[in-house]
Amino acid sequence: MRIVVDANVPEAQRCFGALGEVVSVPGREIDAATVRDADALVVRSVTRVDEDLVGDSRLRFVGTCTIGTDHVDTRALSERGIGFASAPGCNAEAVVDYVLASLATLAERGGFWLAERRVGIVGVGNVGGRLLARLQALGIDCLACDPPRAEEEGGTGFVDLDTLVDDCDVLCLHTPLVQEGPHATRHLLDACRIAELTPGTLVLNAGRGDCVDGRALRSRLSGQGDISAVLDVWENEPAIDAALRDQAALATPHVAGYSLDGKLRGTHQVYRALARHVGLPARLGEADLMPAPPVPRLVLDGGLGVEEALRLCMRSVYDPRRDHDALEHLARTWGMAKGFDACRANYPLRREFSTLEVVLEAAATHLAEPLAAAGFQITSHEPRDSSGECNA
Ligand SMILES: NC(=O)c1ccc[n+]([C@@H]2O[C@H](COP(=O)([O-])OP(=O)(O)OC[C@H]3O[C@@H](n4cnc5c(N)ncnc54)[C@H](O)[C@@H]3O)[C@@H](O)[C@H]2O)c1
Numbered sequence: 001m002r003i004v005v006d007a008n009v010p011e012a013q014r015c016f017g018a019l020g021e022v023v024s025v026p027g028r029e030i031d032a033a034t035v036r037d038a039d040a041l042v043v044r045s046v047t048r049v050d051e052d053l054v055g056d057s058r059l060r061f062v063g064t065c066t067i068g069t070d071h072v073d074t075r076a077l078s079e080r081g082i083g084f085a086s087a088p089g090c091n092a093e094a095v096v097d098y099v100l101a102s103l104a105t106l107a108e109r110g111g112f113w114l115a116e117r118r119v120g121i122v123g124v125g126n127v128g129g130r131l132l133a134r135l136q137a138l139g140i141d142c143l144a145c146d147p148p149r150a151e152e153e154g155g156t157g158f159v160d161l162d163t164l165v166d167d168c169d170v171l172c173l174h175t176p177l178v179q180e181g182p183h184a185t186r187h188l189l190d191a192c193r194i195a196e197l198t199p200g201t202l203v204l205n206a207g208r209g210d211c212v213d214g215r216a217l218r219s220r221l222s223g224q225g226d227i228s229a230v231l232d233v234w235e236n237e238p239a240i241d242a243a244l245r246d247q248a249a250l251a252t253p254h255v256a257g258y259s260l261d262g263k264l265r266g267t268h269q270v271y272r273a274l275a276r277h278v279g280l281p282a283r284l285g286e287a288d289l290m291p292a293p294p295v296p297r298l299v300l301d302g303g304l305g306v307e308e309a310l311r312l313c314m315r316s317v318y319d320p321r322r323d324h325d326a327l328e329h330l331a332r333t334w335g336m337a338k339g340f341d342a343c344r345a346n347y348p349l350r351r352e353f354s355t356l357e358v359v360l361e362a363a364a365t366h367l368a369e370p371l372a373a374a375g376f377q378i379t380s381h382e383p384r385d386s387s388g389e390c391n392a
Pocket residue numbers: 067068069088089091092095122123124125126127128129145146147148149174175176177178183184185188206207208232233254255256257258
């Protein structure tokens with residue numbers, strides 16, 4: 001079996017090599033000629049998979065090692081009897097880490113703490129649902145907007161988007177890109193809603209770039225300058241709007257989900273699906289792929305407040321300012337499109353918050369709850385008396 005795999009899929013040889021011959025090709029270069037003689041195709045989100053790509057091939061299976069599937073014409077695949085799999089939830093934890101680390105950075109810059117802000121989450125699925133749980137555990141007031149879920153489950157716990165626009169200090173978008181239908185998300189945050197945002201609002205988009213009207217956002221940011229934005233996803237990637245990037249408080253090149261953990265889960269989910277599709281055993285487990293984290297443990301003693309401790313732990317694992325700076329530097333060096341892709345192709349090792357064990361000495365045990373809420377593993381040292389006996 002000949003399997004064409006995007007070169008940005010980690011551990012492709014180890015996983016897919018056990019099922020067939022792997023041909024590695026950069027995602028943006030995969031075209032009809034590349035897949036003509038392939039039996040299976042494994043992509044990430046930058047390859048448009050449609051009739052033009054697959055129509056002249058003998059493909060039997062397409063997998064995308066990503067959560068989003070808007071780049072795949074699933075109807076074209078099913079009409080040709082081509083099996084399809086994606087990787088739901090694979091990098092959801094990484095996106096939540098990204099959001100928390102970005103919000104903590106902006107709170108530090110603005111001299112406030114998040115508990116003083118109300119966060120509105122648009123799209124409460126794998127990403128938004130986990131974000132809601134972590135923010136609420138941190139004691140942050142949240143509102144949730146998800147009309148498809150509200151319709152299915154009843155409206156309790158959900159509000160509409162206009163309520164979020166009116167009542168929230170932070171708006172986090174985690175919707176898929178849906179082009180049509182009653183819950184279409186293209187320009188969900190359109191020029192009217194952007195105009196209605198209360199001064200001081202922060203817009204964070206880690207869903208898909210097309211869910212926000214970038215031109216309207218840019219003109220509000222540069223004109224009135226009274227709102228701010230954290231943008232990970234953009235219209236027209238990789239040739240994104242340089243002026244919008246300049247206006248964003250944090251601007252990153254579609255890497256919110258780029259933890260090694262998230263990428264490897266994506267690879268493994270599609271490997272399992274392909275093995276099932278062709279009736280071969282999937283002998284590699286997900287845990288076999290995960291290396292030990294480079295910073296496994298951090299020991300905290302007294303002296304740190306909750307906010308400082310949260311920032312310290314987050315930044316020991318991931319700091320979004322690194323990705324912002326890398327995009328700025330590489331876009332200046334190579335031009336926007338090349339720089340954007342270079343950041344993603346050469347992405348440095350990043351693990352998830354849950355890989356860090358925070359050991360709390362007796363004077364730091366008050367940090368246990370907030371650090372656990374943020375997603376870290378906590379070990380508390382019980383206070384000991386002078387004889388060395390544990391007091392608990
Ligand atoms: N920036 C990144 O690196 C990154 C990483 C992962 C996922 N994503 C994007 O985030 C999206 C969401 O991921 P997920 O894992 O939570 O997906 P999911 O399918 O689990 O959840 C999406 C949620 O959005 C809701 N939704 C759909 N239309 C809506 C609308 N009009 N208004 C409000 N809510 C709506 C759905 O009902 C669902 O609950 C993905 O589709 C992908 O495009 C981006």
